[in-house]
Amino acid sequence: MGILHILSEVCKNFGKKTSIAGLNHAVNSSSHLRRFAWLSIFFILMVFTFQTFLDTVLDFTSYPVLTSVNVTRKFNLPFPAVTICNLNRVQCTNLVYTQYQESEKMKLSPTNGTIDTVQLLNELVDLTKCLEQLCNKMNKFVGPVRVGPLGNYVDTTLLAIANLKCPVSIHIGRNCYYYKSIEEEAYKLNNTELYNRSIEAWNYQKCKAEEACSYKPQSDVPLQVRFEPLKFCEGKKFKTPSLFKGKFTKRHKNPLIMVEEAKFFNIFFKLPIYIQNAIGHQFESKLQYIHQYELTTKGFILSCQYRGESCLEKNASWTMINLPRYGNCYTLNSMNYPYNKLQSTSLTGAANGIELSFFVDQDNYIVSRLSEKAGVRIIIHEPGDFPLPDENGIDLQPGTATSIAIQKSDIIRLPKPYKSECFSNWSETPYENMTLDHPSYSIIVCQRICLQKWLKQKCGCTHPHIRQIGGFSKRKICNITPDAKENMDYKCFLEFIERFDNGSYNCQCNVACLEVDYSCQNTVSTWPSNEFWETLALELNLIDENLLPLPETLENKFRTDIQKNFVKTDIYYQTMSVKVIEQIPKYSYGTFIAGLGGSLSLYLGIAIIMIFEILEFIIDLFSRLGYYFVKGNKVKNHQHQKQKPNISSEILKY
Structure with a gap:
């Protein structure tokens, strides 16, 4: 009995007793044709079963995921952070004023640091053409003056740095008739060195407060002011470029914005951090205007309301970051500041969101390709995320009110070993x-x-x-x-x-394991309307109520300036439903076992109990083969001993 006979006998016995469909029919079939057909079907289906089984195992070991999209309703939602940037990175008045301040410091204490800073500021003023812009405006400024932050801000700052009457113009943007003594004014400025120099200059020249302010009101038209020539701009003549020169120039071989931006960065980043912050648009202005009426200046962010309450307090809810392409940006509801008022909201609609208005201040934009656009860039993001205005920002156009309805989306991914391998x-x-x-x-x-x-x-x-x-x-x-x-x-x-x-x-x-996104739907309308602009001007102290009605030319001027410089936006939840995009494992332990069972039972109907039949078959096969090899060796040894000649007896025969 050979090995083949043993294999045949064991397989035949297994085929007669097994419950595996197809194999049982093949063995018990009396016809050779039927037996061949059933065996062919069985082996073909066994190949398919093995392939499906292997695919299931390989798919499981690759850690696949499924993506589910659900919309869940929340009772309340945390309000996102809002970051606001002006599309102009340097405010000209602040730049020229800072240049003046640093120059005065250098005169008092000429160190290497102050000298380098002043030199860099001079280069930046030349590059941005800020002084050219301000002086050109001042040279033309002999007619009506705009009251408030629409243009007077530029002019009064130049008056302050021009040093017209005294060695030090102590009345920097102040009301001449408000302060009675230079000591009080210097104290207000909180500058010891400037205070000492001012007292000395005041006592020496016996200047009067009215003379230090350097303007001459005209009695016939209350809103008209004629400024004296500015010594700061004397001797400086700038060309006024025409719109067209008769022919178009050839396109530059490199984008000019890249050239100017590179030059700007080479200067800007060498400046101290406090200078970089000082020359940008400020959260609130520290200067006041020279006028017969006492006015309060307005900074970049004019108003902020959340559910009817003010959220404009800088030290309560706002943080600042200086971004190279946008200058000073301000974030409301940042995680970096723990005392935020904006916690969560359970209501939708504009009445339950944030209302913001901004003073763009285009009169102080730098004159170069670095400020090709005017307006506000707004970014809505998670309180703990770094604001990315280039990727996620929305531009707000001057003279408009933009309603931004947001919906929160949570994107949840799986960490390693799953394919996303998120962090x-x-x-x-x-x-x-x-x-x-x-x-x-x-x-x-x-x-x-x-x-x-x-x-x-x-x-x-x-x-x-x-x-x-x-x-x-x-x-x-x-x-x-x-x-x-x-x-x-x-x-x-x-x-x-x-x-x-x-x-x-x-x-x-x-990718991040948890990513929060805010989808926005924006609608834009003109703001302020024709019937509201005058009310807005009164609310912002841009005009005095006693001066109304304004002449038509001045009214048009005010309306144009308001539309050019003011922006409003409302940010609110459109719905309390959160879109959850979540990765879930394709296989759990149970689904993996079910997948294996499906791959085995689909073609051959193999159940778990049949696995024990196969184990029994394997045990029988190896036991028979083991017995055969052990018994076969004993038989061979016995026969070999019988055939071996007895040498000693053969010798005795001879």
């Missing part, structure tokens, strides 16, 4: 020590930190657009001026960016 926090990345100012993990911020790290390593400088992320604000920036001759920074920068875009550098950045 929950910065500790899962190699950049944890570089993200102290960014509490929430974000793949965009992570990629920017990675880019800066590689760029610093390869080129020895950092990208100017994103240097405020990851602690790179004090590092050398890359000179990305395209026109600079032999600019090694620019050459290295271009080569690096190309390779970075192609994926040559490894960034250990994955």
Whole structure:
């Protein structure tokens, strides 16, 4: 009895007793044709079963996910953070005024730091043409003056820095008839050095407060003021460019915005942080206007209301961040400030949201391609997220009211070993020590930190657009001026960016496990209306009620300036329903077992009990084969001993 006979006998016995469909029929069939047909069907289906079983196992080990989209109703929702930026990064009046202040400091204490700062400010004033803009306006300014922050802000600041009557113009933007003594004014300014110099100059020249203000009211028209010539602008003549020069010039080989922006960054980032903040649009203005009426200045953010209550207190709810392309930006309801008033809301609609209005101040925009657009950039994001105006911002147009209805969406992903391999926090990345100012993990911020790290390593400088992320604000920036001759920074920068875009550098950045997004539906209307602009002007102290009605020309001027400089927006929840986009594992333990059962039973009807039949078959087969090999060796040894000749007996025969 050979091995083949044993295999045949064991398989035949298993086929007669098994409950596996097809195999039982094949063995018990009396016809050879039927037996062949059933065996063929059985083996074909067994191949399909094995393939399905293997696919199920491989699919399970790849950790697949399913994506579910649900809409859940919430009783209340936390209000998002709102970041607001002016589309103009440097405010000309603040720049010229800061230049004047730093120049005065340099005269009092000429150190290397103050000298360098003044030199950089001079270069920035020349690049932005701020002084040219202000002086041109002042030279033309001999007619009606606008009361309030629409234009008088520019003029009075120049009056202050012009130093007209006294060595130090102590009445910086103040009302001449309000302060009776220079000591009181200097005390208001809270500047000891300026106070001492002012007292000395005041006593020496015996100046009067009325003379220090340097304007001459005309009695016939209350709103008309004629300013004396400004010594600060004397000798400065600037060309007024015409709209067309008769022919179009050839297009520059490099985008001019890149050239100007690179020059701007090379100057701006060398300035101290406090100077960078001082020359941007301020949350609230620290200057007052020179006029016979006492007025209060308005900063960038005019008003903020949440459910009818003011949320304009800077120290209560707002934080500031300086972004290279937008200057000073202000965030309401940031996680970085724990004392926020905006907690959560359970009601929808504009009456239960935030109402904001802004003073764009186009008269103080820098004269260059760096301010091609006018308006406000607004970003709605999670309180713990870093504001990304370039990616997520919405532009608000001057002279309009924009209603922004938001809906919250939660995107939930699964961590490793699932395919998304998401990160929950910065500790899962190699950049944890570089993200102290960014509490929430974000793949965009992570990629920017990675880019800066590689760029610093390869080129020895950092990208100017994103240097405020990851602690790179004090590092050398890359000179990305395209026109600079032999600019090694620019050459290295271009080569690096190309390779970075192609994926040559490894960034250990994955998507966030929890990502919160706010979808926005915007509607825009004209603001203020023809019937409301006068009421708005009175509310903002732009005009005096006793001067109404205004002459038609002045009325048109006011209306145009208001539409040019004011913006309003409402931000509110459109619905309390939250869209939840969630990844869930495709297989749990139960679904995996069910998948295996389905792959086994689909073609051959194999159940779990049949597995024990197969185990019994394997045990029988190996036991028979083992018995055969053991018994076969004993038989062979016995026969070999019988056939072996007895040498000793053969020898005796002889």
